[in-house]
Amino acid sequence: MIEMHHVSKIYYPARVVALQDINLFIEKGEFVFIVGPSGAGKSTLTKLIYREDVPSEGRVFVLGKDITRLRRREIPFLRRKIGVVFQDFKLLPDRTVYDNVAFALRVIEASPREIRKRVPAVLDLVGLLDRARNLPGQLSGGEQQRVALARAIANNPPIVIADEPTGNLDPQTSWEIVCLLKEINRFGTTVIMATHDEKIVDAMQKRVIALERGHIVRDDERGVYAHEA
């Protein structure tokens, strides 16, 4: 479902090596944690999957296609298949919570009926149905993060990427969100989650890919956040 072959990413002109010689296979339906210190390359890795960036070297296959060779016109259709919770949320500041979530359905030209049904449903899942009419700027950090999650899962994409989706949430709410992702995963969605939350990683017993300075230093089937504390 997602494959990376000898992928490197170097940011110019500063020549920052964000990723180096990454080889990775993620099957359909997997639940993968990506861990590693700040600046290790976790976000960069996810950006290569939904093609916010292209690798400097190597090939990335997503859903059976070499996305490093995608035409400009085809990119939106890739992105619609991948729901992303961005680390900095990337909500549209001038639109209500409702419209932010609805936007993910508008891009796939869903019918108004579908939108009216689906948006309240996902907002309810993240516990923000009563804030639908607010603008993102009127929500707390954790609430905004949950709106971002609602948008990511709104159109039932086959892949969900969550970059630090609990960074602004208390432990209790974090657990609820992770359970939600687990539930989605149980119904066949591939979930990739970059996180710093030791407790969650350790408790979930899922595959853990550990990055450090752009290298994969560990890839365990039922891993933990770190071997040595």
Add this chain to the structure above:
Amino acid sequence: MIEMHHVSKIYYPARVVALQDINLFIEKGEFVFIVGPSGAGKSTLTKLIYREDVPSEGRVFVLGKDITRLRRREIPFLRRKIGVVFQDFKLLPDRTVYDNVAFALRVIEASPREIRKRVPAVLDLVGLLDRARNLPGQLSGGEQQRVALARAIANNPPIVIADEPTGNLDPQTSWEIVCLLKEINRFGTTVIMATHDEKIVDAMQKRVIALERGHIVRDDERGVYAHEA
């Protein structure tokens, strides 16, 4: 140093009650954690201190002045005394890391010599001296967060407010940052930190104020994140 008397904050028109009847005294040199679930009112509480918002009711005293009665012209001089790590960083996207940090010194009209000395020093403290020439958009989430911290402490303010300053950091780096705050606190700076990190709160053994739905539900001298898990 910071006092709140019967403070309430209600956001209109939705009538969201963010804080209700808060009474609070924080002495000079204290280190205070503010904890609580998502949307409890932690950020709102801090916003009242540096006057991003005014309370709907009650009085707030900071550094001996009733800041609910501050004139518009006086507000900048309050804010210069308070270094804030915003939950969403609030870096200037068009300026380099260096200029972002230097800006906090420019507002107090520091001399160019001071700026040239101080900016690299604080960037070194947060481990980002080599990224000084980058724009915020070219940094990882955790790196941006550390730039925000560097800016907050750059002009040695008597009060530092850090809203979720480790939300995007791995445990290792989080500890380093907290130690940095502790160090600053040891030299007399009052530190107020809103956080969701159980481990840090429990290990630090500092004062903990717990909020829930706008109420202070707990205020312990040497507290922990939560009594019951």
Add this chain to the structure above:
Amino acid sequence: MCGTMKEGFTPMKLRTWGYLLGEAFTSIRKNGLMSLASFTTAGLSLLVLGVTLLLVVNLNHMVRSVEAQLEIVAYLEKELNQGELASLKSQVETIPGVVMVNYVSRDEALDRLRERLPDQTRVFDTVEEMNPLRPSLEVQVEKSDRISEVAEVLGQMTMVEEVSYGREVVEKLSKITRILNAGGLALVGFLALATLLIISNSVRLTVHARRREIAVMKLVGATDSLIRWPFILEGTILGLAGGMGTALLLWKGYLMLVERLHQVLPFLPVVTGNDVLTQVCLLLVATGAFIGAAGSALSVRRYLRV
């Protein structure tokens, strides 16, 4: 599975178009002050263009009407009888460019001279009984640059003794006409260009202000069309509104001005026909809409490469 060519070419559904139009209106409403800025900018630029257009049209019209008063005088050898006159007249009327021919007898000529020089009455009293003036044909010509040709043809006719026309005046006038036309065209062209640049600058600034939003939309999977069209529609609506506002203002204003001018300067030949005004107004509305649409389309382009 994803991003096949076929998907890339799927046209947008009808309901999506409705949504796009809604987006455009919502955006205009939300960015109220900015919309107002773009609207007034477009309106004002078009107004300047429109005022200049009308000015040029009127100047042209005035020069025309002065030209229409120009005439060639062909002095005849002797007074003509009815038959001779008719044949000469019809002959002259066939010369290309001639609009009207008028015979002036010797008596008429003297009467006119007397009128022209009211202070010199005593001179004419003296010559009354022995009128030394010649009969003439007054020939009116369509355009001033035709006059010299016509004069030449007239001069070669039998019975015509001498041809006279204000050669200098005619030459000056036809030069002025040419310069006015060229200058007016240049001015209108310059203003059209300025209007285009000013409006599209204003649109570009609006798009620029929303560049981060555009980037986010693209990351969530929006096609270029889905992002582009609300901007284009918004630009079109604002340009159209600006154009229509301008047209209305210009229409009312011009009619009022013409009426006022008629009272003060009844002899001034201003263009009053509604058809010219209609054309100018339609042109402004069309220009506004076109520039708004094209400006948006071009401006948004830069920000789609995300």
Add this chain to the structure above:
Amino acid sequence: MCGTMKEGFTPMKLRTWGYLLGEAFTSIRKNGLMSLASFTTAGLSLLVLGVTLLLVVNLNHMVRSVEAQLEIVAYLEKELNQGELASLKSQVETIPGVVMVNYVSRDEALDRLRERLPDQTRVFDTVEEMNPLRPSLEVQVEKSDRISEVAEVLGQMTMVEEVSYGREVVEKLSKITRILNAGGLALVGFLALATLLIISNSVRLTVHARRREIAVMKLVGATDSLIRWPFILEGTILGLAGGMGTALLLWKGYLMLVERLHQVLPFLPVVTGNDVLTQVCLLLVATGAFIGAAGSALSVRRYLRV
């Protein structure tokens, strides 16, 4: 400790001013395309204003020069000798508004009439020996609307038999002058307003694009001045640059045009004096700088309330 009144009034240090100017230039460079948009918008609007100004100035000049050719003819009872003439002349010259006085004897009058009517030579041959014309004083008046007053005074003088001036032409002309002046003033006023609005709209759009940045700066403790001044300086620089570019273009363009016009229409009385051109150009530069500064100052205000 914090926010005492005294602090609120502390003026900015000199080095801060240097920093602010640096900020303005940096911002212009960073927002290259947007700066260009504002610059061209300002430049074009000012150019339109400048072209119109020169047009109005020239029209006025032309009307003036036609007016200058207007004169009153005061017919005298008899030929005057040297002494009489000198005293009458000096008397007439003291009438307010009179610019020049010229005596025309009977012989001169006949010669002129002959020149004016070259086709009627035979008439004059007839009257040669018994010249019926009267001697006259030609009086030139400063402005067309002074003519009727002056004529009246002249009429009441001894020795003056009759006063004559093209009453209708004069009246038409003074009406036209008034309308041209009013119209030109209205046009320039309208364009100045349009320029002001267009430029300040453009500035407002730039400021709007950076509203989030402004909010962040305020939260970090920046005073209003620290945020406002880079914008004001940026606006001033762009407005100044726009004004200077325009002035240069206008200067070169006008001189070229005047030269060209002189070749084609040597008789056309265009304004050639460098002083008028200098004034117009300085006005444009000043207007550009002023509008840029004021537009920025006003636009940034809305976003400072954070």
